[in-house]
Amino acid sequence: MSSEAATADSVQEPSYIDVKSGFWSWFVTIDHKRIGVMYLIAILTAFLLGGFFALMIRAELLLPGSQLVTAATFNKLFTVHGAIMVFLVIIPGIPAALGNFVVPILLGAPDVAFPRLNLASYYLYLSGALLLILSLFLGGVDTGWTFYTPYSTTTDTAVVPAVAGAFLLGFSSIFTGLNMIVTIHKFKPKGMGWFKMPLSLWGIYATSVIQVLATPVLGLTLLLLFVERIVGIGIFDPALGGDPVLFQHFFWFYSHPAVYIMILPAMAVMSELITVFAKKHIFGYSFIAYSSIGLALLSFLVWGHHMFVSGQSTLANMVFSALTFSVAIPSAIKVFNWIATLYKADIHLDSPMIWALMFILLFAIGGLTGIFLGTLNVDVHLHDTYFVVSHFHYVMMGSALIAFFGALHYWWPKMTGKMYAEKPAIIMSLMVFFSFNLTFMPQFVMGSRGMPRRYFDYDPRFELMHQLSSLGAFILGVTLFCIILNLLISLKTGKKAPANPWGGTTLEWQTSSPPPLYNFPVGQPIPLPELYEYDGLSKDAEDGGWQYKKDAGNEA
């Protein structure tokens, strides 16, 4: 609009962090970047809390019998560990924290489509989180994060605040997804068609579709559970003819797609990282993009594979098993494309790339062990054992969280304007790989040998496996804490980050680190470089980062 007027003072716009200061300027901000940062703070806090509970669980399981806590406390520990990690950490991890920050910038837009709704989502998230924490002070919840009826309707623990919290968290997730869908649809700059979008946008888009379409079913299910606890509506009450297994159908109709809410953005940012650090165009762009959408749609059709032994009909089991295998294919396609991208590349082993390579390997394990569980007769044996526990930790933690940390290391300079210490970051990421495998590999063996999950006490023959697992968990806990510490230290002592520290071609690297309030200097043209073409880039900018060679030009 008034570009002439703006250019005069656009040379050095203050960054979004400096533009205003004080508690209030953050508390009521509608700037997507600040909201993203606030999510990040909340999520990392929740992560440390959830991790602490995980370590308590592993400490208790060092030996058979009661060590630290009672069985009742143990049950509350794994419940709250699961609920925090799923609802407070992994689901909002990439979409709400990092996605909020980067999606508008990736589009060259000044903000998300509905900034106030965005802030409302954040406060819904915060209230949900506080209700979950409140349930701890009211004695805790012992239902498992799955809230299965009729246990959840009959236990005398604090189910009501926990369910209310999860309900609010669900709506926070829905509104974030809604915002992202509209933002991606309506804010693409001229020259960026759907198939010129960075892959992380595809991932976030597919995730948002699931968030909007699956989460309401969880919302209603939790609402019914809530009403059951308060007034006894009876829908899940077997004594009145209600159906407790219906709860499982509803729950997994959401919670299986929820797995893809967690993993799709992870895959998307990993695609981004791999091409940037391999300095080579991503292999099979359209296949990766379509496989994201394919996974999002297929994820709605496979919830029954969580219920092969729940009393579901044989026919339903067959159909769900068959559909489950169809989900394996798009995931495999992505892995092959990532590997193909490495071919003839120029691989820079910076810390985000280490996370990305770890992700490929851990995701491969998570995916391959999923085949065991999709196979009907094998699943009957493995269902509800540690094999399942280990499998979903490989997917949710080994893949989704590892990707979150990779993405965090990738975008940290952009978010904070600071470079973290690279050596410790690399060493600790390798420690994570080692200790993660030490924690969860033994759980596969325990599981297939018949160690059921959610057991407070166990057979002495599983002792060694449990001890290996606990040892790994302790190392993992300390390492992850140090990783967060390393990032925080960079805020104080880190070098100033260049605009484009990794040599990325997407839009967020074409603006300063950290970006100005409206992401790009107002009134100036936004450069739109050729996506994933690294030929013109070299690491010789004045600020120490990458820039386009003068003669090559940076315009498409």
Place this chain on the structure above:
Amino acid sequence: MSHHTINGHDAHVAHHFDGPQHQFDSGKLGMWTFLAQEILFFSALFVAYIVFRYNHPEVFAYAHKYLDVKYGAINTAVLIFSSLSAAWAVRAAQKNQQKLLIACLLTTILCAFAFLGIKYVEYKHKFHIGTVYGCNFAPSETPNGTKIDWPEAPKGQCRALKASEAKIVVEPPKAADGTPLEPGSPEALKAIAEADKNSTSRYSQLPPPNTSMFFSIYFAMTGLHGIHVLAGIAVFIWLLVRAIKGHFSEAYFGPIDFAALYWHIVDLIWIYLFPLLYLIH
């Protein structure tokens, strides 16, 4: 290549949109996405309905007779009319007809209140005769009005589970004006014969097991729908205030358009609920 611009002119266009059309399009897509979410939100209850009706067809065939089709039909008409007035409000805003806009919004709000009022009468009656969800289900009469003696349960126990001890009350014959007839008189015998004929009706007998499930579904579905009507009322009152202040014009009518869309969905859900609960056989 595009220039990075920040909107600073139009009072009704937020800073990050290119212009009013961009804002309207974004809002509309946002609203449709939200409605998709709404449909999924209700869908779980429809699935619950299907599952229970499939498992207990006899319960639905019996218990729907407790509902009064008359009230349901009036409410359907009221809601359809309010949808019309909501759509008309959009049209009025687009054509800058301020008074008509206010009238349409007001009509919509009044219809919504009328709907809730009728719903309140229905709910009150159900609580009165004990046809409610869960453990409180203890009907004092059958759908045909035959009295039932449903036993009380000790405190803390489930009254609905006392179904096996419930009995049909056989009342002494009465004249049309309610005065008891002399036992053995021809009138009395005639009344008894009449009552006998009635009592062979399915709906004069005790409810089948698990009838409370029908009311669980009924209250869950209509209750959730009612909450949506309440939310709609709040939104339309907000729009009414803004309309009186003269915010809307042919250049800016997005909020009315979006609220009307929402209202149509609320209406549409009721159009499914009415036959599924009131009109089944």
Place this chain on the structure above:
Amino acid sequence: MFRNLITVLVFTAATLVATSVTTAQPATGTEEAPPTAVAPTAAAQPVADSAAAPTAAAEPTAAPTAAAEPTAAPTAAAEPTAAKPAGEADKAEAPKDAKAAEGEAVEEAYPFTDVTPDSYWMPAKAADGTANNVDWMFYAILGLSVFCFFAITVAVLYLTWRYRHREGHRAEPSTAHDNVLEVVWTIIPSIICVFIFIGGWKGYLNMSTAPGDALEIQTLGQKWNWTFTYSKGLETIQRPELHVPVNRPVKLNMRSEDVLHSFYLPSFRIKQDVIPNRYSYLWFEAETPGVYRVYCAEYCGDAHSDMKTKVVVHERGGYEKWLNEEYEKDQVDCREFEGQEREDCYISQGQKIYESKGCKQCHSLDGSAGTGPTFQGMWGQSRSFTNGTSGSVDENYVRESVLDPMAKVRAGFSPVMPTFKGKLKDKDIDALNNWMKAL
């Protein structure tokens, strides 16, 4: 233990290899050198062993069987009641240790025979039928997975090393898409998946269709024990352990009294959720006599991990013999005896009921509070209840608590006890009362 040792090495090595190679740096090798690494770990092993010993001793056969070499397993698995050549010696010393260590003597009539897993990945096998199907599919997928994982790992590591950034190195021009390649790596996994699906599906069909002539046993799950009802003519007996004949299909008709449970038989590779107000079914045919584990696999509350029992597979003819004996035992009515004999009868019957009817899961005899109050030193004491009243523990209180547990709940405990109306006869309650008195 030896297998566990191998496990440690395998895992340490595997994770170390994987870790060191991810960086595309040559593996350091120090952690890997197998001959030197074995020694220290092996030396550390006895410590872990002795630490595990007291716990293992609680399960009389755990230690000895584990020590025995794998080939001994079939012998131990022979008819548990009749032939116990290997078990005899163990039982002589093991219960003594258990008494000393735990204070609670566990008299194991049917010691487990599946303590040592048959294989590294899978528990001992009690039947070839379904278990072989599962194991075959498991190992097939395992092989495939290991192959794929190593292929992926090698590819990632090799490419990362080969194309790592060096001074002057640039990405070489190469195509960014290849539809033929994409189609190939879409089709091949799809075909493999179809085969795996069919394999799993066929195996599942076998395990989900019970033969018509199966022996039916009613199975009830409740917090936190299992009750099996065996039919003998028109009479039934209830036991907390599952006893089945060998080489005969058995069908469990299962139901839950409260929340969801899941009946899990690792040695048969089967499990099925147990649901309130609905029957679910499980069938199997045991082929190897022995005693195997039963777990609850669906989370069900505080004592979820204690909700376990055993399945005893009897030799040919042994099941009928067992059923007759148990039926006779149930017919014992202590009131037929006089004096000391009657006292002894009450005490042995009471103890038996305590152990077999599920009292044991919640009420201890050693003074520690479980889900319910301990029975130790309870008799004749005055107790306060959650409804504000109080009273002394006597015959009437015990009877009322058994038949209507919610009437008077001890203060400080949750009202979670199920009723035993219909499960305990008058003579049983008599026996319980007299037994408790003597505690």
